[in-house]
Amino acid sequence: MSRAYTPRLRRVPIDANLARYFASRENEPVSLSAVDAGGGGDCLFHCIAAIAEKIVFETPGEAARFEPHLKREDFFNGREHLVSKLRTIVADQLI
Numbered sequence: 001m002s003r004a005y006t007p008r009l010r011r012v013p014i015d016a017n018l019a020r021y022f023a024s025r026e027n028e029p030v031s032l033s034a035v036d037a038g039g040g041g042d043c044l045f046h047c048i049a050a051i052a053e054k055i056v057f058e059t060p061g062e063a064a065r066f067e068p069h070l071k072r073e074d075f076f077n078g079r080e081h082l083v084s085k086l087r088t089i090v091a092d093q094l095i
Helices: 016-023 040-058 072-076 079-094
Strands: 010-012 034-036
Touching (some): 040 072, 040 079, 072 079
16 A cells, blocks of 8 residues: 555755755754645645655654644545645634
8 A cells, every 4th residue: 555645755956045044054954855745726735744644654753743633544545635634633723
C-alpha cells in the first residue's frame, strides 16, 4: 500500500537570499529545502499533510505528536482523506 504524499513530492527551488538568511542565523542556522505537494486550491492543507507524513514515517517516536488528530493509518487512505481531516480540525477550532 502506498502512502499519500511520498510518490508526489518534487523538489522546487528556494530563493537564494532566503536560503542565505536562514543559513546565517547565529542562534540556530537552518538549511532549507522545499517540495511541492501538488495541492492546487488546498495547497496549505496538502503541505501540512505532506510534512506530517514525512515526520510520522521518517522520525522515530514522533507519530504521537499528531495524535489523536492524525494516525499512521490515515496516511494510507489518500490525499483527499487527509485534507478533509485537516479541514475538520481547523473548523473545529474556529467554532
